[in-house]
Amino acid sequence: MIENTLFAQHARLADGWRRNVLLQWDATGTLTAVTPDSVAPGGVQYAAGPVMAGMPNLHSHAFQRAMAGLTEYRANPADSFWSWRELMYRFAARITPESIGAIAQWLYIEMLKAGYTSVCEFHYVHHAPDGQRYANPAEMAERVVDAAQVTGIGMTMLPVLYQYSGFGALDPRADQARFIHTPESLLASLATLRDARPENGALRYGVAPHSLRAVSAASLTRLLAGLDAGFPGAPVHIHIAEQTGEVDSCVATEGSRPVRWLLDRFDVDSRWCLVHATHVDENEVQSMAASGAIAGLCPTTEANLGDGLFPAHDFLAAQGRFGIGSDSHIAVDWRSELRLLEYGQRLLRRERNVLASSNAVHVADYLFDAAALGGAAATGRAVGVLEAGRRADWIVLDPDHPAIAGHGCEAWLSGVVFCEHGESPVLDVTVGGFKVVEGRRHRDEESAFRRYRATLEGLLA
Numbered sequence: 001m002i003e004n005t006l007f008a009q010h011a012r013l014a015d016g017w018r019r020n021v022l023l024q025w026d027a028t029g030t031l032t033a034v035t036p037d038s039v040a041p042g043g044v045q046y047a048a049g050p051v052m053a054g055m056p057n058l059h060s061h062a063f064q065r066a067m068a069g070l071t072e073y074r075a076n077p078a079d080s081f082w083s084w085r086e087l088m089y090r091f092a093a094r095i096t097p098e099s100i101g102a103i104a105q106w107l108y109i110e111m112l113k114a115g116y117t118s119v120c121e122f123h124y125v126h127h128a129p130d131g132q133r134y135a136n137p138a139e140m141a142e143r144v145v146d147a148a149q150v151t152g153i154g155m156t157m158l159p160v161l162y163q164y165s166g167f168g169a170l171d172p173r174a175d176q177a178r179f180i181h182t183p184e185s186l187l188a189s190l191a192t193l194r195d196a197r198p199e200n201g202a203l204r205y206g207v208a209p210h211s212l213r214a215v216s217a218a219s220l221t222r223l224l225a226g227l228d229a230g231f232p233g234a235p236v237h238i239h240i241a242e243q244t245g246e247v248d249s250c251v252a253t254e255g256s257r258p259v260r261w262l263l264d265r266f267d268v269d270s271r272w273c274l275v276h277a278t279h280v281d282e283n284e285v286q287s288m289a290a291s292g293a294i295a296g297l298c299p300t301t302e303a304n305l306g307d308g309l310f311p312a313h314d315f316l317a318a319q320g321r322f323g324i325g326s327d328s329h330i331a332v333d334w335r336s337e338l339r340l341l342e343y344g345q346r347l348l349r350r351e352r353n354v355l356a357s358s359n360a361v362h363v364a365d366y367l368f369d370a371a372a373l374g375g376a377a378a379t380g381r382a383v384g385v386l387e388a389g390r391r392a393d394w395i396v397l398d399p400d401h402p403a404i405a406g407h408g409c410e411a412w413l414s415g416v417v418f419c420e421h422g423e424s425p426v427l428d429v430t431v432g433g434f435k436v437v438e439g440r441r442h443r444d445e446e447s448a449f450r451r452y453r454a455t456l457e458g459l460l461a
């Protein structure tokens with residue numbers, strides 16, 4: 001068997017489905033050559049089905065996985081994101097280093113099995129419940145990084161700067177004590193983490209100012225200056241306009257809407273990911289698209305929390321870039337995110353195939369390629385498409401799955417994204433050249449699930 005080489009009868013490259021593709025990679029997990037129209041060398045390993053790049057998941061709060069399905073009852077006639085947040089804070093108060101590690105390990109196995117090969121972790125539970133620092137100030141983040149490394153998923157760890165409880169630099173609430181940092185203490189903790197767990201092809205660091213309600217212009221300036229000094233070019237993610245309530249508060253205290261405020265004051269470019277830019281006016285849509293920033297869309301969570309609908313049609317028409325995230329993990333499946341992204345627009349506009357473009361008429365193909373590339377930019381890592389110089393991260397579709405069996409390759413992604421029949425069509429998953437899911441199974445899934453279940457039972461006791 002030839003090492004570090006795979007032959008795919010069909011693989012999706014930057015220019016679409018190609019035949020007889022030879023993939024070669026090096027010991028660091030980087031693709032060295034991707035050659036279509038090849039002849040299979042003797043002794044080469046064959047892919048079990050069509051091969052395509054793994055999807056980056058650009059927004060995750062790992063601990064929230066353990067809450068999925070536990071807040072779907074009416075506690076208040078006006079239940080909203082804000083009442084959900086109260087429940088989430090109570091849950092966050094119980095999380096320990098051990099439990100966040102167990103939850104993240106199970107979650108990342110679920111992600112890998114679904115075909116997510118990278119995750120951006122927007123990590124904000126930093127301290128003990130009373131706000132006391134752990135002996136290692138990066139203890140919680142380190143457990144999450146370790147979960148990524150042990151499961152095999154690529155990670156961009158984004159420790160969160162959370163300073164205030166609202167616009168106007170309001171003091172944090174008691175139940176936010178676990179989250180609180182200054183720009184300087186956050187950057188120091190990040191440097192400690194990087195010393196303990198150095199960056200490599202599968203791991204990168206950045207920062208996440210939580211939201212404009214949780215930082216000020218002055219603290220954001222200090223955070224970015226410190227980041228540039230110690231982590232040049234590192235990605236920056238922010239929750240920007242998830243709720244109409246925060247848009248109204250921003251207008252009342254700062255005189256403009258959040259996306260406009262950020263674009264007017266900071267040099268927002270392709271290193272930025274604006275998560276939940278849900279509530280934007282036409283002017284902000286155009287400016288945000290022109291900035292090159294990635295819109296971080298999390299359709300299943302945004303639907304679950306009743307956030308609102310991002311104007312995806314207008315943003316994509318303006319050549320805006322986007323990626324997808326599973327955020328609260330009510331679903332851990334990029335197919336569901338892309339499907340709901342399109343369905344939201346169909347329901348709103350009473351049209352079909354809304355998010356296609358004139359040069360990419362197949363909606364699912366267009367959304368997959370755009371989300372993979374936009375998500376890759378948000379990770380700050382070389383992923384998102386199969387080409388030399390990028391990571392050896394891919395998924396293999398089951399050629400016998402009813403979503404694609406009997407169809408020509410032009411319909412494969414349509415079947416994978418829009419059809420919901422039976423088990424997942426994702427058969428095998430490789431990250432950094434290592435096969436981590438084989439035949440829909442991750443090697444550690446039984447032990448990780450036992451640990452997750454015991455953790456959950458402890459948290460809910």
Ligand code: ZN
Pocket residue numbers: 059061122239275327
């Ligand atoms: Zn979030």
